[in-house]
Structure formats: structure tokens, C-alpha cells
Amino acid sequence: MADNLINREGLVSGTRPEIKHDRIIMTSADGFDGYEITEYFGVAWGISVRAKDMGQDCAMGCKNITGGELSAYSAMGHEARQRALDQMLSMASRLRANAVINVKFEVEPVATGSAQVVAIGTAVKIVAIENYVPAGAIGNILAEIHDRIATNKVD
Known part of the structure; x- marks a missing residue:
């Protein structure tokens, strides 16, 4: 089986894909459904x-009076969030993690027209739980599919 393909038989039986060493997944929750923190x-x-330059800051000040989206500030916010996120994931990688849980963002103004964004989380190693079947409707559907395949009763 090629490295980039998902083990579909395992997935139907509930087993989640293994997280490769060169990837890091993240969540704002305290874990991942179907994975164990080891x-x-x-x-x-x-x-x-x-921070934006003075010209953009003046333009955004005028836009603040006339109304509408402050696009330069939105772009600045997106860029700051992405850079903070990239740094957090880089640090998690250096710690040998393959996942980050409890991810949160904090945003604070530093001065007029500038913002500080902090991305923070807990770096962990997770492994897939074999034959994990989630509770509730999804688990019941997966179990039914698995049973039908196992007994060759595919409609």
C-alpha cells in the first residue's frame, strides 16, 4: 500500500489513520476522537x-469614519495569526510532537495599528486506537458497514 493512501479496511473498522512523523495536527479540544495520547x-x-505603515493606518482611520471592512487590518490579523501558528507548530515539531491539543489564540493591541497574536497549545504524541468505534450514530453506522463487509452481505 502506498504511504499516502488510507487503510480503508481499518478505517471502516474504526481505526484512524496514523499521523506521519512529518505532520502535526491540532485541535482546540483536549484530544482527538479515536487517538490515544501517549x-x-x-x-x-x-x-x-x-504593524501597518502610517499611510495604511491613516486610510483605515478614514474607513473607520465612512464604514466598511478595515481590509488592511484584517490582512494584518490573518498574517499575524498564521505566523504565530507556524511558530507554534515548528516548536511542537522540535519537541517531537505529532499533535497539539487545547490550541488557543490570544490577540492584544500593542500600539495603534499593531497587534500581538499568541498561539498556544500542548504538544503531544498521539497514536491511533485500533478498531476504535465512536459512540453514537457514527459508531453504529461504521459497525454496521464493518459487519456487512465481514459477512459479505453488501447490498
């Missing part, structure tokens, strides 16, 4: 402080 590496974070 190691905690500690806090991972990234910080970005971004």
Missing part, C-alpha cells in the same frame, strides 16, 4: 507582532 511534551507557542 506522551506530553509541554507547552508549544508562537508569537507574532504585526
